Amino acid sequence: MNNFKTITGCLAALLALSLPLSVSATPALPSATPTASESQASAPASTSISANDRLTFANYHEVSVSHIDMDLSLDFEQQRIEGQVELSLDWHSDSRHLLLDSRGLDIHSVQALNSDGQWHQAQFSLGAHHGVMGEPVEIRLNARETKVRINYRSAEVASGLQWLSAAQTQGKSQPFMFSQNQAIHARSWLPLQDTPAVRSTFSARISAPEGITVVMGAERTEAVDGVTVFNMPQAIPSYLIALAAGDLHYAAFDERSGVWAEPAMLAKAKAEFEQTPEMITIASKRYGDYRWGRYDLLILPPSFPFGGMENPRLSFITPTVIAGDKSLVSLIAHELAHSWSGNLVTNASWDDLWLNEGFTSYVENRIMEDLYGRERALMEQSIAVGELKEEAAGLDSADTRLEIDLGQRDPDDAFNSIPYTKGQQFLVFLERAFGREPFDTFLKGYFSSHAFVSIDRQEFRRYLNSELLNRFPGRVTNAEIETWLQGEGTGPLLANPADKAFDKLDKEAALWRSGKLKASDIDTVGWTVHHWLHLLNNLPRDLSHPQLAELDTHFGLSQQGNSEIAFSWFKLALACGYYEVKPELGAYLEHIGRRRLVVPLYEALAASSEKAWARDIFAKAKPGYHPVTVASIEKLLR
Incomplete structure (x- = not known):
């Protein structure tokens, strides 16, 4: 750090x-x-x-x-x-x-x-x-x-704004701008x-040039003479104020939800995220009424630095999750879940980011379970836990706590797997200790009693003690609570959530590594994106170049259209020094600006013999990257 x-x-x-x-x-x-x-x-x-x-x-x-x-x-x-x-x-x-x-x-x-x-x-x-x-x-x-x-x-250069020329957009007809206020x-x-x-x-009058559609996370009145009027009647923290403008069109899912996008992306986005209304119904049934009026999505250009941003009424979404098969829609469930955890009940300082993201990751997974079944939910937990363990190994030990002390460091540094996945797994631990029904009652009461309030760790601990620990004494010890909240590392209580989901895959991967099975003999029938991520994330980082070439030749990994699978493949290839992927990797880095999918790749390149090549790719890609992404990569390549 x-x-x-x-x-x-x-x-x-x-x-x-x-x-x-x-x-x-x-x-x-x-x-x-x-x-x-x-x-x-x-x-x-x-x-x-x-x-x-x-x-x-x-x-x-x-x-x-x-x-x-x-x-x-x-x-x-x-x-x-x-x-x-x-x-x-x-x-x-x-x-x-x-x-x-x-x-x-x-x-x-x-x-x-x-x-x-x-x-x-x-x-x-x-x-x-x-x-x-x-x-x-x-x-x-x-x-x-x-x-x-x-x-x-x-x-002219504001860290919370990105301005794109018309040539940098999908339609090439109008420029584009969007805000990203967090943190x-x-x-x-x-x-x-x-x-x-x-x-x-807040309320707003936003003036824009002819041909530009302006949207905000607020009630919207159609533009008159280039001025669009907005009103946000619910009180929100400043990081949730959201503004975007460009050649934007709208398609409705139903009477209270829909999607904004450039024309070239609109039909794909509507088809990919058509289950959004069902997600709203599921979450409302479990955790209380949806209190924000509309819930719309905005598909941003590929330069958007995050997967999504939970701005109330209008979640900002990266196009990298439009895979064509709904395999990455858990991100929509995550941003929707923020309508209860984060937006409705907010961490009062970035030291307690897990109060936003841990609760949201938990609610997201429950939505996915209701929508797609227990097996998929557990596989998504398992992938996240694997990424948590890998990332935690590279963090300062004090920053692996849920309750951290940022001081006056850049709060963007806090956005890693600790608040998201370790926070989620703490709540899974509580759910298993107290039972789903009592824990759901606890969560619903938590969201209702703290609605439209920003809370700190002391208030969370008070409510946890009052409404869960004291009501069901003897099920969880104070020492266990402290291990989760103040303990360093991933914790002794963290287990693989999907114990048997990947057993067959793991056995076949082991046989392939030992030369007893060809890649073409691995049975991938019925595999989901989670199987591919599990395989690539868990393969050893000392594979030979012929082994990597065999994987790439048979499975077409370098040409993978799923951005998450492509990221895991390129990360594996770089860790093994397999630089034959450079042409495809260069195209990937120039096309995608999502920090989580590009910064680790630049980090691997910066530590390799290909640092000069990485600088060349960055010089080409930089105009399309968000200022936050640029700052992160420039640190690595200095």
């Missing part, structure tokens, strides 16, 4: 910043007009129960933002966002200053609304740059005023309290 120096001093010291104050005035832009809610009760904004987020400059314990009103224009030529945000404030102290987060923002002016309903100029200053957190914005107010307006524009990238295009501890509703 990379370590970052902590910022000097404390937030209180920002009050004494001696930077020049800007008091220039800019005429206020009109406020956004909210659309009518789809009969959804607005959820009040809420700060966390008792969180202390060290990755924000915001003084949210003194004053918190309850609503964000945006009036923004998308400039595709300059690749930036420009306009105004209006922040509604809830005061919790006698303080008269407001601290916000920013990263590279050019702030022109700040106004505040006084008790007489008049807007006036407010003094503000930008603090020193911090390598991870960006720059604090300090606004000095005359009183505990209820609203501030900030006129600004984003930098702390919202501050790169919005001045706000960029912490999951604070939840806000």
Whole structure:
């Protein structure tokens, strides 16, 4: 893990910043007009129960933002966002200053609304740059005023935005842009309290050039004269604010769900993810009503750095999961599951990421079991556990805990298999100890009692003790709980979930390795993507080149259309020094920008004799990669 120096001093010291104050005035832009809610009760904004987020400059314990009103224009030529945000404030102290987060923002002016309903100029200053957190914005107010307006524009290179030329899209007709705010990238295009501890509703008016369709994770009103209006009546943390624009078209699954995509991808996406309404029904039956109105998907260009992003009402999805056979739709189940864990009940700081991702991975697997059966669910658990064990071996031991201490390191470093799979397996352990019915009751109560609240580890432990451990005494010890939450490594309680699902495959693979069986004799009839991943992930990393050539020749692995199988194959080939795959690997790296599928391959190349070749491929692929992906790969190839 990379370590970052902590910022000097404390937030209180920002009050004494001696930077020049800007008091220039800019005429206020009109406020956004909210659309009518789809009969959804607005959820009040809420700060966390008792969180202390060290990755924000915001003084949210003194004053918190309850609503964000945006009036923004998308400039595709300059690749930036420009306009105004209006922040509604809830005061919790006698303080008269407001601290916000920013990263590279050019702030022109700040106004505040006084008790007489008049807007006036407010003094503000930008603090020193911090390598991870960006720059604090300090606004000095005359009183505990209820609203501030900030006129600004984003930098040309903003970590939370990607701008693509028309040539970099599927249709080649219109440019494309999308946001990716998690974990702390919202501050790169919005001045706000960029912490999951604070939840806000929002409204927006977004102006875009002709031919560009704008979507957000919010209620949407069709564009008039290039302006699209949005309203989000449920309070969400800043990392869940989502914006995208391009040549987008819509296809409905049913009356409350559907998919947005470029025209070339729309029919494929609709067919691949047609079971989304059924997933919503399954999850709602188990864990309580779906509380977000619509649930739509947005298929992004291949440069999207993640598998999916759970933005409420509009999950962002990578096209790499469109395999043509629904073999990778567990990702849709995962992003949908976030509608309960993560979006409804949120980790109040990134130290407790497992409260988002562990619960979501568990719920995802239960949805997949209901939809496709127990065997597939267990195989998916098994693949994830194998990846967890491999990844955990390369992490600092302290970062293999569920309850970690990030300090002020980049929170993107926390997104690995520990919070996802170790967190999931902890909940599987609890389910087995207490029984499915009591555990389902516990989960449903957890989501309901903490709805629209950001919680910390203390609150989770309190609820676990109160509603599960104390109700069923003697089934789990405190020592076992501590082993899972504070223990390092993958833990002694972690077993292979799919004990016998791959037995026949493993026996045949062993015979092939020993030369007693040809690759053509391995029985792959009825294999799913999980069988292929199990085979490739578990083959030893000392296979001979003739063995690898035999696998590739017979199974066509280098030409594999399934992105997950191709990734596992290329990872195996590189680990064995089988560089005959370079032509196909180069095409793969140039086409796919999903971090999980490219960064480990660059890492293997950087440690090999092919580092110079990797630099050449990266130079070609870089224009289509997201800034987060670029930063990760540049570290490896320096």
